[in-house]
Amino acid sequence: MKSKERVKAAVEFNGPDRVPFKHSYLPAAFLKYPELFKLLKKYPSDVSGEGNVNLNSRLYKQGSWYDEWNCLWTVLKDGFLGQVTGHPLANPDDLKNYSFPEAYKMDLSGEYEIIKNDPDKYIIFGWLTLFERINDLCGFEKSMTNLLTGEPAYLEIMNSVVKFNLGMIDRYLELKPDCIAFADDWGSQLSLMIDPSLWRELFLPFYKKMFSRVREAGKHVYFHTDGVTIEILPDLVDAGVNIFWADLTINPLKELHEKLGGKVCFQGLTDVQFILNKGSVDDVKQHGKDLLKNLADFNGGFIASSEFAPDQPFENMKAIYETFYEYGKYPLQLD
Numbered sequence: 001m002k003s004k005e006r007v008k009a010a011v012e013f014n015g016p017d018r019v020p021f022k023h024s025y026l027p028a029a030f031l032k033y034p035e036l037f038k039l040l041k042k043y044p045s046d047v048s049g050e051g052n053v054n055l056n057s058r059l060y061k062q063g064s065w066y067d068e069w070n071c072l073w074t075v076l077k078d079g080f081l082g083q084v085t086g087h088p089l090a091n092p093d094d095l096k097n098y099s100f101p102e103a104y105k106m107d108l109s110g111e112y113e114i115i116k117n118d119p120d121k122y123i124i125f126g127w128l129t130l131f132e133r134i135n136d137l138c139g140f141e142k143s144m145t146n147l148l149t150g151e152p153a154y155l156e157i158m159n160s161v162v163k164f165n166l167g168m169i170d171r172y173l174e175l176k177p178d179c180i181a182f183a184d185d186w187g188s189q190l191s192l193m194i195d196p197s198l199w200r201e202l203f204l205p206f207y208k209k210m211f212s213r214v215r216e217a218g219k220h221v222y223f224h225t226d227g228v229t230i231e232i233l234p235d236l237v238d239a240g241v242n243i244f245w246a247d248l249t250i251n252p253l254k255e256l257h258e259k260l261g262g263k264v265c266f267q268g269l270t271d272v273q274f275i276l277n278k279g280s281v282d283d284v285k286q287h288g289k290d291l292l293k294n295l296a297d298f299n300g301g302f303i304a305s306s307e308f309a310p311d312q313p314f315e316n317m318k319a320i321y322e323t324f325y326e327y328g329k330y331p332l333q334l335d
Helices: 003-011 028-032 036-042 092-097 109-117 131-138 140-149 152-174 196-202 204-216 233-239 253-260 281-296 314-327
Strands: 063-066 072-075 083-086 124-128 179-183 220-225 243-246 265-267
Touching (some): 036 314, 092 152, 124 152, 131 140, 152 179, 152 204, 179 204, 204 233, 233 253
Parallel strands (some): 179 220
Antiparallel strands (some): 063 072
16 A cells, blocks of 8 residues: 555545554754664655655754744754744734735745655645744733733734635645644643633634635645643544644543544654653553554554654664554554
């Protein structure tokens, strides 16, 4: 089975030959473990654009840079993602003189390159955010305060971000990808960051609007969210999400199985806080089998992945991929 067919079969529960692979890593992992290049080559990604590792992207180079939203990013150490330290809309009055980026001006040369060089793999375009974009623009504390006090500028910013995202969705769809990706980290280590009723009132309608544009075009919706988000994951599925890249440990695995198993595909987000960086090889293998048993045993439903970082022993990185490959062949044999 070819890569594109394999991923589609996993996402749509149509019986792939094995679980597909998608790579995830911090570039710093390669700086510590050059042998990681060989591991990823041994288990190639079924998703386009992941064949070459770019260690020189400004996203991971020490220093500062401005993005297209005029947010200032600061990267403290090579190989690690930075964070926004300069917020152009920290003061609501700044909105009067602020110009939002326009989708039609965005450079899509990278997407055209993927279509040209990697057309036989599953193609995912985008990484469109809403909540995180507003936090970048306003600063997290100001953003949360404006949200709770009903600051009029907050809703104006929300609408402007969604307008941009819809424009990007239209541009991506013209290139005929298989999937469009969205992301917003909604959870802390303990709970959602805002009351779920407020989330459903303010944010869910915007997600429905964006996701419906993708689904009406016959494409998949991918959504990444970190933290404890189990309360809203079913809402996102109802809104149109096909693939989650969400925490599979602090969101209890058994509960994910019971509520969402066979209803949505999960990309592996392994326990990188404890098992991958502190556990034994046997712990890692059992963890991989647990993920497959709970999420992949629906004639599909799982994409093998683990976010590799320099704080993880290389033996554990190798073990999780070996486990996904060995036990991820259909029909699954996990007992």
